[in-house]
Amino acid sequence: MKLVASKLSVSIKEQVVCDQLDIEFNQGEFWGVLGANGIGKTTLLKSLIGLLSIQQGEIFVNHQSIKSSSVSAQQISFLYQNYSDVFPISVYDYVLSGRFPHVKFWGHYQSIDHGICQKNIQLFELAEFKDRNIQTLSGGERKRASLAQLMTQNADLMVLDEPLNHLDLKHQVFILKHLKMLCREQEKCVLMTLHDINFARHFCDKVLLLGPSGEINLGLTKDILIKENIEALVNYPMLKIQQSDQSYYFPSIAG
Amino acid sequence: MNHAVSKVLISFVLILIPIISIIVSLVSGIIEITWSELFSLSNSSDSLSYKIIVDVRLPRTICAFAVGGMLSMAGAIMQTLIRNPLADPYILGISGGASIGAILAILLGFSSFWVPLGAMSGSLVSMMIIFLLISQLSSFSSTHLLLYGVVLAMGWNAIISFILTISPADSLHNMLFWMMGDLNYAQSPSLAIFLLLVGLLLILPFTKILNILNLGNEQAMVLGVNINKMSLYLLLIASFLTATSVTIAGSIGFVGLIVPHMIRLTLGYNHTVLIPASISIGGSLIVIADTIARTAFSPLQLPVGVVTAFIGVPVFLLLLVKNNQVVK
Numbered sequence: 001m002k003l004v005a006s007k008l009s010v011s012i013k014e015q016v017v018c019d020q021l022d023i024e025f026n027q028g029e030f031w032g033v034l035g036a037n038g039i040g041k042t043t044l045l046k047s048l049i050g051l052l053s054i055q056q057g058e059i060f061v062n063h064q065s066i067k068s069s070s071v072s073a074q075q076i077s078f079l080y081q082n083y084s085d086v087f088p089i090s091v092y093d094y095v096l097s098g099r100f101p102h103v104k105f106w107g108h109y110q111s112i113d114h115g116i117c118q119k120n121i122q123l124f125e126l127a128e129f130k131d132r133n134i135q136t137l138s139g140g141e142r143k144r145a146s147l148a149q150l151m152t153q154n155a156d157l158m159v160l161d162e163p164l165n166h167l168d169l170k171h172q173v174f175i176l177k178h179l180k181m182l183c184r185e186q187e188k189c190v191l192m193t194l195h196d197i198n199f200a201r202h203f204c205d206k207v208l209l210l211g212p213s214g215e216i217n218l219g220l221t222k223d224i225l226i227k228e229n230i231e232a233l234v235n236y237p238m239l240k241i242q243q244s245d246q247s248y249y250f251p252s253i254a255g
Numbered sequence: 256m257n258h259a260v261s262k263v264l265i266s267f268v269l270i271l272i273p274i275i276s277i278i279v280s281l282v283s284g285i286i287e288i289t290w291s292e293l294f295s296l297s298n299s300s301d302s303l304s305y306k307i308i309v310d311v312r313l314p315r316t317i318c319a320f321a322v323g324g325m326l327s328m329a330g331a332i333m334q335t336l337i338r339n340p341l342a343d344p345y346i347l348g349i350s351g352g353a354s355i356g357a358i359l360a361i362l363l364g365f366s367s368f369w370v371p372l373g374a375m376s377g378s379l380v381s382m383m384i385i386f387l388l389i390s391q392l393s394s395f396s397s398t399h400l401l402l403y404g405v406v407l408a409m410g411w412n413a414i415i416s417f418i419l420t421i422s423p424a425d426s427l428h429n430m431l432f433w434m435m436g437d438l439n440y441a442q443s444p445s446l447a448i449f450l451l452l453v454g455l456l457l458i459l460p461f462t463k464i465l466n467i468l469n470l471g472n473e474q475a476m477v478l479g480v481n482i483n484k485m486s487l488y489l490l491l492i493a494s495f496l497t498a499t500s501v502t503i504a505g506s507i508g509f510v511g512l513i514v515p516h517m518i519r520l521t522l523g524y525n526h527t528v529l530i531p532a533s534i535s536i537g538g539s540l541i542v543i544a545d546t547i548a549r550t551a552f553s554p555l556q557l558p559v560g561v562v563t564a565f566i567g568v569p570v571f572l573l574l575l576v577k578n579n580q581v582v583k
Contacts, residue, residue: 051476073479080473086338087469087524100467101479106460153478 001027001062001075001156001189003048008057010040010047016214017044021057023208023218027156027187030180032200032221034193034233035210041193042081042161044210048191049076049159061157073101077155079146081162088133091126091145092117098152120148123178124171139166147175158182160192164199172196176203197234197249201225209233265522269535273320276539280316280546281308285553317444319545319559320538321451322500323510327537328454329496330511331518331529335468336489337397343512344497347404350506351411352381353498357505358415358430362422370433370440371502378498381407385494395486397472436507436560438545447503454496455534461485462526469524507560510537513571520574540566 003025010017017040025031035041046052048059050066059066061075077098089097098120099113121130124144129137134145143166150158158179164172180203182188194200200207200221207224209217211232217224230249231238239252282288284307292304329344337346344350356377360369388403389395419430433440441447458465464485467475472482500507514537518529544562551557 073477076477078477080477083474084471086340086471087335087519089469089524093466093525094470097467097470097474097478100463103463108463 001187002060003066003076003157003189004060005048006058006060008047008059009055010044010052011055011214012040012043015040017047017210018216019214021216025157025189025191027189028183029189030183030203030205031189031191032194032204032207033191033210034195034197034200034207036212036233036235039210039212041210045078045159045161045191045193049078049157051078073153073155075155076157076159077150077153079150079158079160079163081165083142083146085135088135090131091134091137092121092130094134094145095121095126095148095152098149098154101153101155116154117152120151123151124148140168140171143167144171151178156187157189157191160190162193162195164194164196172199179203197225197230197238201249265528265532269532272539273535273542276542276546277316277320280319280542281312283546283550284312285550314444315438315441315545316542318441318447318503319438319541321444321447322438322441322504322507322538323514323541324451324534324538325454325496325500326507326511326541327514327533328451328458328530329493329500330537331515331526331533332458332465332489332493332496333511334515335465335526336486336493337401338471339397339401340516341512342401343509344493344500345506345508345511346401346408347381347385347494347497348408348411349378349381349385349494349497350501351377351408351415352384353378353501354415354434354506355411355418356380357433358418358422361426361429361433362418364426367440368442371442374505375498375502378494378501381411382494382498386490389487389490395472395483397486400486400490432558433505435558436505436563437558438504439556440505441503447499450496450499451534454492455530457492458530459527461489462530465489465526465530466524469526504541504559507541507563509560509564509567510540513567514540517571517574520578 005021005023008021008023009019033041033044043052047054050059050071061071064070096109096113096117099109099117102113103109121127124147126141126144126148129141134142137145143163147163150160163175167175176199179190179192183190204221206219207221209224209229211217217229227238227240227249234251237252238249241248241250278293282290282293286307288304288308293308326344330342333342333344333346334340336342353374354377356373356375357370360373365373384407385400385403389400392399415434419427422430464480467478467480468485476482515529515533518532518536522528522532540563541559544566545559548557548559548562
């Protein structure tokens with residue numbers, strides 16, 4: 001699995017998100033996309049995987065154009081930031097719908113599909129809700145259902161738009177660790193937007209920082225997420241705290 | 256209850272309800288027909304009861320069932336397509352266009368043969384306008400479709416009001432009757448049932464995709480559904496089903512809106528069940544409603560649309576209230 005964008009230009013009306021960007025996402029890589037509100041993180045993600053049409057440039061998945069019909073939902077999955085559920089559906093059936101790309105046109109969900117669905121329902125601690133209508137879940141529970149569905153889809157490239165919001169801290173760490181494990185053991189490629197600098201520093205192999213007017217800073221996390229870049233990124237003075245051999249960054253809120 | 260057992264039981268009930276309602280419809284009417292007469296029909300093909308049942312009641316009953324089935328199926332599809340629980344088969348103005356064609360035919364004094372043809376032309380014009388408007392969009396949008404339809408329907412309504420205003424009093428009754436849904440013009444039951452089956456066969460392979468569309472267009476897109484193609488396909492089928500049923504029986508309201516919801520509330524949202532169950536219940540509802548419309552105040556006939564509302568509204572409200580209690 002390899003996603004390559006060349007000379008990619010994306011803008012939202014007049015605002016440039018990226019200009020002539022060349023980037024490569026390879027299997028086994030864990031990518032973080034960081035940037036201020038409204039800078040175009042979601043637009044960039046959606047453009048990269050073909051959900052939005054792009055102004056300029058080309059995108060290839062395994063050397064095939066993203067527009068070609070051979071690029072499927074078995075290869076790329078996407079987690080939306082928000083969902084609007086108009087019709088009721090049980091949590092179980094919702095998670096199972098992640099298997100849809102793997103079922104043939106005339107086929108049905110097989111026992112292997114149900115097995116994968118069950119496993120992810122357990123994993124995201126949704127078993128007690130599995131017959132509940134998804135519209136009645138809390139924000140965090142709804143998010144976990146979406147994540148379970150995404151894991152059930154089990155695509156090679158998992159693109160997640162702010163998967164951590166609504167989640168309590170325990171589940172935030174859990175999903176990050178789980179995605180990291182998928183990168184290492186199953187050679188998945190993960191690309192997510194997030195705001196937490198410390199999580200990004202700990203979990204992401206590579207980061208892409210979006211600045212105003214299309215400035216992009218990308219590379220290995222340890223090279224890019226350094227104090228001056230972080231302060232420029234968040235546009236706020238940061239405090240560096242050293243704990244054994246790890247350093248952590250926090251906004252200096254005292255005083 | 257065991258899952259497999261309940262499945263068989265539900266299928267059995269869904270087949271039984273139409274059969275019972277059709278039999279009840281056949282034996283009810285101004286001229287009483289006993290059960291024994293009904294079951295010995297084949298050996299008395301010259302008798303009066305044979306003529307009443309086979310030549311008069313059976314075609315009308317079959318048409319009633321087909322219309323109810325088509326409207327309910329179209330309603331279920333439209334609700335998913337537009338992602339709005341309030342959508343019904345008429346939301347795109349197809350019935351408005353049909354009404355204009357039909358009441359023009361009545362106004363101009365054409366024979367009753369021409370009324371369905373007028374309705375059909377009107378609904379086809381309406382469909383063409385919707386598809387023309389949709390084709391101008393860069394990608395399919397449920398909101399646009401809904402707005403186009405609602406505005407078009409308003410336009411048709413204005414024209415309908417205009418025609419009603421200038422129409423002579425003696426044709427007004429027929430016009431109003433037709434617009435409330437009227438099976439008196441119903442012709443060719445075999446064609447009606449054939450088209451119902453064609454619609455069902457064209458939808459059944461896609462029920463799995465309809466379930467995914469229920470999650471919303473965005474979700475369906477990332478799960479690999481081609482939204483533009485699929486939406487146009489569904490829109491085309493729902494429109495033709497609506498146009499056909501309006502052509503046969505006028506704008507029978509309400510069935511297409513509530514029957515799919517009744518099924519969702521009782522059997523769930525899975526379209527593989529929802530679509531056939533909607534046909535069974537929607538068809539039966541119109542058969543029963545038409546039977547009541549024919550007999551309740553006979554010799555006076557009621558518009559069948561009024562009766563469907565009388566049955567449907569309380570049943571639906573009851574279901575909603577009961578369902579709400581369960582959620583709590």
